[in-house]
Each structure stands twice: as structure tokens, then as C-alpha cells.
Amino acid sequence: MRSLHSPLKIHRKGSDQWEIREKSEPEAKKQLQSSTASRSSCAPPTQQTTMDIIKKIESEQMKSETIDFNVGDTVKVHNRVVEGGKERIQIFQGIVLAMGGSGLNAAFTVRKISYGTGVERVFPFHSPRIAKVEVVSRGKVRRAKLHYLRDRVGKRAVQVKSAD
Numbered sequence: 306m307r308s309l310h311s312p313l314k315i316h317r318k319g320s321d322q323w324e325i326r327e328k329s330e331p332e333a334k335k336q337l338q339s340s341t342a343s344r345s346s347c348a349p350p351t352q353q354t355t356m357d358i359i360k361k362i363e364s365e366q367m368k369s370e371t372i373d374f375n376v377g378d379t380v381k382v383h384n385r386v387v388e389g390g391k392e393r394i395q396i397f398q399g400i401v402l403a404m405g406g407s408g409l410n411a412a413f414t415v416r417k418i419s420y421g422t423g424v425e426r427v428f429p430f431h432s433p434r435i436a437k438v439e440v441v442s443r444g445k446v447r448r449a450k451l452h453y454l455r456d457r458v459g460k461r462a463v464q465v466k467s468a469d
Contacts, residue, residue: 363409366431367431368430374438376448376449377443377444377446378400379399379400379401379444379463380415380438380439381396381438381441382428383395383439384436385433399415400416400454400463401444401451406430409431411429411431412429423462442469443468443469444466444468446465
């Protein structure tokens with residue numbers, strides 16, 4: 306890799322042509338002075354990368370309180386619903402089938418049986434639409450994803466072993 310204080314200068318001749326020239330004496334001194342002046346300051350220059358900016362924005366959007374539940378738990382999700390100009394809370398109670406994602410993209414899937422039909426909803430953890438999540442009962446499961454419950458019929462479709 307070429308050093309910063311190289312006596313050579315790369316010059317563009319055409320669209321795909323480059324030429325290497327030697328720097329003139331005043332140009333080399335000017336570059337040397339500017340680089341030593343910037344190094345003489347106490348703190349190194351800070352340069353924010355795009356990822357740092359994205360992480361900062363994501364951290365502002367995340368909820369501070371954490372929800373303590375796991376796959377297999379039966380939960381009540383209090384969801385804010387806006388109808389017209391009014392806002393109300395709608396409760397969705399079911400079993401947590403899966404949890405996925407990380408950071409701001411973390412989400413969990415809840416399944417319930419409504420009038421004999423299975424209904425699944427995916428809720429983002431950090432959504433402002435979720436008022437709160439209550440754990441009704443803890444479940445003891447040996448899988449990270451409970452998609453096998455989709456094939457079950459009747460009471461067995463929403464039943465897992467109790468953790469108690």
C-alpha cells in the first residue's frame with residue numbers, strides 16, 4: 306500500500322487511462338503540513354459510518370421495557386386498533402408459535418383457534434401498536450418453532466405441557 310506522503314501523484318488522462326506523475330515540491334510540502342496538523346489534535350477524527358447511524362436510529366425506535374415470555378407460552382397481546390378517529394385496545398389471546406429476528410426486526414407469532422379456524426398473527430416486539438403482553442400460562446416445549454400445532458385439530462391444537 307502506498308504511503309500518504311508518497312512523492313507520486315496519480316492523474317487521470319481519459320475515461321480509462323491513468324498516468325502517474327511526480328508531485329511538485331510545494332504540493333508535497335502542503336500535503337505534509339496538512340496531515341501533521343490534523344494529527345496534532347488530541348482526539349482522533351471521528352467518522353460515523355452508515356451502520357453506526359442506522360444502529361443509532363434503531364436504538365431510538367426500540368422499546369425500553371422487555372417482555373418476558375417464550376415459545377409455548379399462552380399470552381394475551383393488547384393491540385391498539387384505530388377505527389375512524391377512535392383508538393381502542395383489542396386483545397388477541399393464543400399460544401406463541403415462534404420468535405424470530407433480532408433488534409428492531411424481532412417478532413413473535415401467536416396462534417389461536419377462532420370458531421374452529423386457526424388464526425395466526427405476527428407481532429413486532431417494538432411496535433407502538435402493542436400496548437402490552439400478558440403471560441396467561443407458561444408452557445414447556447422442546448422446540449424453537451411449534452409449527453406442528455398447525456396440523457392438530459380441536460383442543461390439542463392449542464395445548465402444550467404446562468411448565469408448572
